Amino acid sequence: MAILDVNIVNVALPTMRADLHASGAGLQLIVAGYTITYAVLLITGARLGDIAGHRRMYHTGLAAFTVLSLACGLAPSTWPLVGFRFLQGAGAALMTPQVMSMIQRGFTGPARARALGLYSAVIAGGVVVGQAAGGLLVSADLFGAGWRTVFLVNVPIGAALLVAGPRLLQRDERPRGGDLDLPGLLTLSPAVLLFVVPLILGHELGWPLWGWISLVASAAFLAAFVVVERRVAARGGRPLVSPRVLRAPGLLPACGAIMLAPGSWGSFLFTTTLHLQGDLRMSPLESGLAFVPCVAAFALVGLNWQRLPARWHRRVIPAGFAIAAAGYVCVGPLAGGGVAYELLTAVIGFGLGVMSIIMTVGLEHVPAADAADASGLMLTLMQISQVIGIATIGTLFLTAAESSGSTRHAEYGTGWALGAVALAGTVFTVILARRRDGARTT
Template identity: 40%
Template sequence: MTELHATQVAARPRATASPLGPVALTTLLFGAFLPMLSFFIINVALPAIGSDLHASSGELQLVVGSYGIANATLLVVGGRLGDGFGRKRLFLIGLTGFTVMSLICAIAPTIGVLLAARVVQGAAAAAMTPQVLASITSLLTGEHRARAMAMFGVAGGAAAALGQILGGVLVEADVFGLGWRAVFLVNVPVGVLALAAAIRLLPETKANQTHRVDLVGAALLALTLVLLLLPLTEGRPLGWPLWTWLCLAATIPAVAVLGLHQHRAEQSGQAPLIPPTVLRLRAMRIGLLLAVAFFTTFGGFMFVFALATQGEAHMSPLEGGLSLLPMAVGFLITSIYGPRLQQRYGASLILRGWLVQAVGYAVLAVVALTLWPDVNPWKLAVPMLIAGFGSGLVMVPLMGVVVGQVPPAQAGLGSGILLTSQQTCLALGAATVGTAYLALAGTSWGQGGALAAVALAITAVSLLMTPVTHQLRSRA
């Protein structure tokens, strides 16, 4: 991503003297809201997509994963391009591409077209999202900046929590017979309005110092993710042919080559995609471990929950979405009050979140084991509320706490690495957790037992992360 600490307003000195107006800030925050919404709104529509486009379970995983891979690979590249060519310009390019690709997704006649459009949609989101944080940091100061950063967290949290509920409503309503296509089409009018407002209201900013884009690093990261995620998503339905094992084995040398390239790029004075010196910071190592644990399990759970509720439980898309309403409520509460709680409790707030989340998923496992498939939104409400509250306590303060323990000169790079890991692990969760769930669901465990197993696994991960989180209490 971009080095947020080194940014200054260019060409418009007047913009540094006055903060963004409320309409301009809201427009900018759509760059955080829409990409996250698009990741989660799709989950509840997956069964309908599979039925309409005759897609396999592996292809449905790729509908989620392909977007995440493209987004994760290009986030840092998008930030660097914004530094050099102008953040407003990159924001407009990204928002335009995201809107157009949303329309193409909505009218996709085959699963192949849908997957291709999702890749480009993820790339467009990667051009847009980094400009939000960079613009906030360069245009605002003091209380205005703190409030805008808090709103950035709320935007992402709201999108994650409300995405599947909105998806369920749109699929169930079947507006004009669109069915699942409405979950993509809803982005189009919002994108057009945001685009018109951004052209008029957003000031242009650039970084005082720019760095060459590490295209080789981006290509190596993309190759590594494809080698890892493609066999994990396609291996099970295809019976694990030889090529899947060869791809998985090739992941190891791919990681080694990526690491070597990043080290050499940094040693030669270039700006690598993932700087090794930042990864060597104690707070960053801990933060990355926490991010991997949370976003992999969270992304995987959202994927399997939609399949389970619309499978043996025979819920409609609307009922499946409404089952997530208590989680959304808990998530939104922590998104709103999280910044204030973070100031008071610091890293211990994340630790509390892991414990609360563990309780929620443990209760969900009990419900799935004892009541399945006779479940409905009401019977799932209590565990989903607890899990949502705990998830919000982990996710909302995570980036602020970790980056706050990184030296200011490396804070921007730390934020970019954490955002990249977020998108990577959301895609990884759909591939790994989704594959494990689908494998168990096809046995005597059934979908209820498989969902319970996933919930218990997340409970175990949450408990394992509590001693790791405790280490964040001391300064790096």
């Protein structure tokens, strides 16, 4: 639900504009408000799970997310909806990181790898299902609810999970307790906020001066965060991002790779959706369904890579990025659609399916006690990378489409840019593949 909610709103925006008489800024904040608080609070949400218990925080975040989905669906006007979207993102940030933490604490060996593979497949599927489900729900106009159904669909699902969770999820171990590291929170949160906001709103607003000032301020807050965290660690406290976690063998190159893969994936989905609904004139539902081969190939790799010999596990990661890079380069020449284009999306999904291997290899040497910190860090990087990808490559696509009047023409430059990003990812994956550290992926 958390990943789906990033995308499901997009196809409902024209209906929202007509029904709520929303301004362009209001529509941007309906979409961006959720992403902003989600990205800013993910690490904090992970730490709260470690302090108070992952199952407890999962249910708390799920309850908040479900109630706020209902509030969004019943919102009477634009600005209450914007406020509810910000709060809904906070609920998602409390709920989502507990999933990876519970996987790390509750599974070991092949079972953990399979669970992380399922987790990766769900993330990929949530992106595409969001686009397809949004088009389907708005088109169906159930009970005359129109755009409201894209939020209300979460309510019965959330209610069912709240009933099933206490019966199915493992009980929390004794919570570790401790402090939240408020100095770290008060420097990291504005660093992420000042970075994400101009990237989300920059293109629509013409990249105003305040956006560039915000990015510079973000770098200053990030530097302050590093200083604060070192002081917290030196005093014997527990910083939000522990140096001990960052020293875990393989984690840093895994984080580099995990940023570039979702960044290219998110921007590919964004630009390709615009092309499918642009020059190829597909409906929102048709454009969402067009990505089914891509997600199927992604899931095929994510759920079956353990069948390969153990000595191959690390080595296939660079190969996956190389396959994705080759697929991206072919985006422009095959942008006319048809079977070849569908097969191309499957090639890209097949290559990026190694994301579940990256997470498994990157987390295999992280102690269970540090699971929350590592999962919060990875999820935050994944979310921010998608924002960066859409802001940069999305802007490249939109600029090319506006100047040429053709989304197909824009796909050429976009494909080469995406290929370069995937190729850069191979640098991190080669480092990750070479780190033996006396252990192999199982």
